[in-house]
Amino acid sequence: MGYKNYSDWFGVEGFSANFSFNEKDYSILSHRRDFASLLDYDQNALVIPKQVHSKNVYYVDSPGLLEETDGVFSDKKEIVLTIQVADCIPLFLMDVKTERWGLIHSGWQGTAKNIAGEAIDQFQKSRSNPGYIKAVLGPSIGQCCFEVGREVSDQFDIAFSIPGKGNRKMVDLRGVLKSQLTEVGVSQANILIDDDCTFCQDDLYFSYRREGDKAGRMVAIAGWR
Ligand SMILES: [Zn+2]
Numbered sequence: 647m648g649y650k651n652y653s654d655w656f657g658v659e660g661f662s663a664n665f666s667f668n669e670k671d672y673s674i675l676s677h678r679r680d681f682a683s684l685l686d687y688d689q690n691a692l693v694i695p696k697q698v699h700s701k702n703v704y705y706v707d708s709p710g711l712l713e714e715t716d717g718v719f720s721d722k723k724e725i726v727l728t729i730q731v732a733d734c735i736p737l738f739l740m741d742v743k744t745e746r747w748g749l750i751h752s753g754w755q756g757t758a759k760n761i762a763g764e765a766i767d768q769f770q771k772s773r774s775n776p777g778y779i780k781a782v783l784g785p786s787i788g789q790c791c792f793e794v795g796r797e798v799s800d801q802f803d804i805a806f807s808i809p810g811k812g813n814r815k816m817v818d819l820r821g822v823l824k825s826q827l828t829e830v831g832v833s834q835a836n837i838l839i840d841d842d843c844t845f846c847q848d849d850l851y852f853s854y855r856r857e858g859d860k861a862g863r864m865v866a867i868a869g870w871r
Pocket residue numbers: 787788789790791843844845846847
């Protein structure tokens with residue numbers, strides 16, 4: 647079973663950050679637990695947000711379900727954070743100084759609401775310095791495939807769009823998110839963007855835009871072991 651592993655890039659001993667491929671639908675809890683076990687996490691320690699495309703980011707210190715939550719962060723190493731995506735950007739965050747870490751679901755709606763900026767703000771309120779925060783933008787829909795109408799493209803700075811068909815625009819959501827992070831003090835050098843496009847690479851990833859409502863979900867998992 648394959649998966650993406652960003653642990654070495656974070657370079658924090660004991661910390662592991664991973665992203666599944668499309669072998670199973672990880673919106674199904676038993677599949678998510680199996681994947682966690684495969685990665686040597688405690689499958690009973692998972693934090694499972696019920697995601698609603700909000701900008702709600704919460705500190706968590708115990709496992710379980712969380713209603714209306716699109717971002718979680720913690721400093722309790724016995725719990726394991728998860729979020730699910732299929733085109734939306736899975737954002738991994740790690741303050742390498744305090745070893746506080748987080749997972750954020752930033753689709754176009756979350757990105758329009760700047761959930762990434764909200765997450766960094768909450769890290770700062772917990773006394774994290776953004777200068778020590780490393781970030782990974784995991785596999786997501788690329789600008790190559792995110793063609794949208796004005797109702798969506800108008801929510802982002804024109805600098806992040808190129809022309810599409812007719813009045814439509816191709817929006818670079820990863821570029822928007824990266825700028826949201828650097829605006830609040832995260833260093834460019836500390837941001838890794840995975841170039842894999844979930845829409846283009848149908849052999850590896852589910853894509854909500856490609857498959858519609860029946861699309862499965864990949865899962866991002868980050869924690870200690
Ligand atoms: Zn693409």
